[in-house]
Amino acid sequence: MRRRRTGAARRWAAVGGGVAVLLALPSLIGALPASDAGTPAADLRRAALASTGVAFTGYAQAAGGLALPVGEQLTGVADLLSDRTTMRTWYRGVGDWRVDVVTPTGETGVHADAGGTWTWDYVAGAATRTPDTALALPTAPDLLPSELGRRLLSEAGDAELSRFGADRVAGRDALGLRVVPAEEAASVGRVDVWVDAASGLPLRVQVFGHSGGEPAVDSSFLEVELTTPPAEIVDFAVPPAATIREGQDPQLLQAATRGTRGGLALPAVLAGLERRRIEGAPATVGVYGRGATLLTVSALPGRASAGLRSALAGAPDAVVDELGVRIAAGPLGLMLADGPDGTVLLSGTVTLDALAAAATELAGGAP
Template sequence: MKPSARRWLLVALASALLAAAPVLPRLLPAEASDVSADRLLERVVASRDLGWSGEVRTRGSLQIPETDSFAGVADLLGDTSTLRVWWRSDEQWRVDRVRASGETDLVREGNLLTTWRFESERATSSPYATVRLPDASDLVPSQLARRLLAGADAAELSRLPERRVAGRSAPGLRLEPADEQSTIAHVDVWADAETGLALRVDVVGTASDLPVVSTAVTRFDPSTPDPGTTTFTAPPGARVGFRDAIDVAAGANAFAPFVLPEAVAGLERRGDPDELGAVGVYGRGPTALVAVPLRRGLAGQVREQLSASSAVRTDVGTSLEIGPLSVLLTEGGRGRGTFLLAGTVTPEVLADAAAELGDQVGRR
C-alpha cells in the first residue's frame, strides 16, 4: 500500500472511531449487578439530593378530555415530549419542555416557580406548591420513580435485568402493587448503578402490557449544574406577571372553604401538614387519588367534556375510565361543593370516596 493511501486509511479509521465514541457506551452490554431489590429501592430514595443535568424523552398515551384549566395535563400525559433538565436540588431546578408546538420552561427557585413560554415571551411566577396539577417536572424519571415507589412493601418488589440507559449501566426494579384498589399492574424503574438516580420509568396498567407512561433519560451528566442554570432572568421585552396560585388545584387548595376527611375509601390522606387545604391527596404510590373542589362554572365545563367522552352518569356523579386513570365528577350539593376525583384506583374506589366526601366534608 502506498504511503498516501495508508495515511488516508488511518484518517478514515480515526474519523470513524471519533464518530462512534459517543455511541459505544450505549451499545456495550450493561454491567451485571447483585444489588437486592430492597437495597436498590433505598438507593433510589436516597438520590433525591443529587444534582445532575441531561435530556429526557417522555411518552404518554392517556387521552384525557381537555378543558382550559386542565389542558396542560392532557398534553403532558397524552403526548411525546423532550425535556431538558438542570437539577441542583428538589428546591432548585429547571425543566424545559420542548415539543413541535413550542417550548415551555419551568424554573423553581426555593418557594417561587416561574413558567416561561418561549413563543409568547411571557413569564409568570407563583408561590411553589406541592398540591397542584402534574407538570413536566413530575415526569423527570427520578421524581416519578420516588413518587410511585413511596410506601412500597418488600413483598411488592423484585429485580429486573440490567440495561443501558443514556449510556449508563442501570439495574432494574419492579413494583407490583398488592393493593386490590390499584389499576397499576407494575412500575418498572432502572436506576444508575453509580448514583442510584432513576434513569427510566415505565408505568403499565392492568388493561394492557404496554406502558401508559414512559420516561427515560437520553443524555446524562451526573455533576451538579451551575447555579446560573436554575435562575430565571426575563429577557428584554418579556411580559412578566405574578399569580397567587400555580393552577386550579393549587388555588382550590389554598382558597376553597372546605375541610376534608383524614381518609376516604380506606385510603389515608397524605401531604405536607403546612399545605393541607381543600384538596385531598389520598393513598400511596401506585394506589392514590386526588379530590379537587371545582367552581360551579368549571364543574359544568368538565362535566360536558366527560359526557362527550362516553362518561357514565351514576348516583354519585359522572365517571370515566382512561386506561388506568379513573375520573369522577361528583354531583355536589348545597354546602358540600362539587369535587373532581381522579386516580390510579378502580371506579368503585372513586365512587366510595365520593360518597364519603359527600357525608364528611365540612367548611372552614
C-alpha cells in the same frame, strides 16, 4: 509508483477506519449489554431516594398515552399526559434546577429557587411565578425520570419491590427495580424504574396499567452527564419588559375552597385508602393513598364543573349513573360526583370501582 499509491491508500483507509471506530464509540458503548450488580431491591430503592444530591445535566423525553377529555382548566395536564414532552435539564440540587421544555414552536424554561418556580415563555415574553404550595398540578419537570422515579419509589413497601435485571440507559448501566402496588383500589399494575448503578439516579420510568400493553407513561433520559451545571445557567432574572403572571395552582385551590355551599366533609379513610396529612391544604381538598396509588378529592364550583362534566360524559367509555360521571384513561380515573352540597371532583390512579365506592361514601351511603 503504483505500489506506493496503493500502500498510501491502504494506510489512509486504515486511518479512516480508525476515525470511524472512534466516532462510533459512544453508540457502541451505549449498545453494550448492561452489568447487573445483583443489588437487592430495598438497597437499590434507598440509593434512588438518596440521589437528590446527585447533580447532572441531561436531555430527556416523556411520552404519555392517556387521552383525557377535560375542561379548559386542566388542558395543560391533559396535554402533558397524552403527548411527547422533550426536556433539557440542569440540576444542581433540590430547589436549584432548570428544565427547558422544547417544542416545535419554541421553548419554555422552568427555573426553581427556594420559594417556588419561575416559568419563562420565550415566545410570549411572559414570566409566571408559582410559589411552593401544599398541592400542585403536575408539570413537565415532574415527568423527568429522576423526579418521577423517586416519587413513585418513596412510599413503596419492601414487599412491593422486586428486581428484574439491567439495561443500558443513556449509555449507563441501569438496574431494574419494579413496584407492584398492593392496594385493592390500585389501577397501576406495575412501575418499572431503571436506576443508575453508579449514582442511584433514576434514568427511566415506565408506568403500566393492569392490562399491560404499552406503558401509560414512559420517561427516559436520552443523554445524561453527572456534572454540576454552572449557577448562571440555572438562575433566572425577570427581563425588564416581561409580563408577570400568577401561577394557576393557587387559583384552583381558591376555587376548591369555595366549591361547595356547606363545605365538603372528608373522612379519614376513603375507598380503603387513608387520608394524607398535607400542611396548608384547604379543608375541602383531600389526598388519599400512597406511592403509585393516589386519590384526590376536591369541591368544584358549578362554573368550573360544567365544561368538565360535558367532556367526561362525551367520552366513549364514560359511566353515567346516579353517582355522577366517571371515566378511565389507562390507569388514571376521573369522576364528577353529585353530592348533597355540590359537585365533587375525584381523580387519581384508582379503579372505576374505587371511584364509585368513594363517591358513595362521600354521599353518606354504604361503600
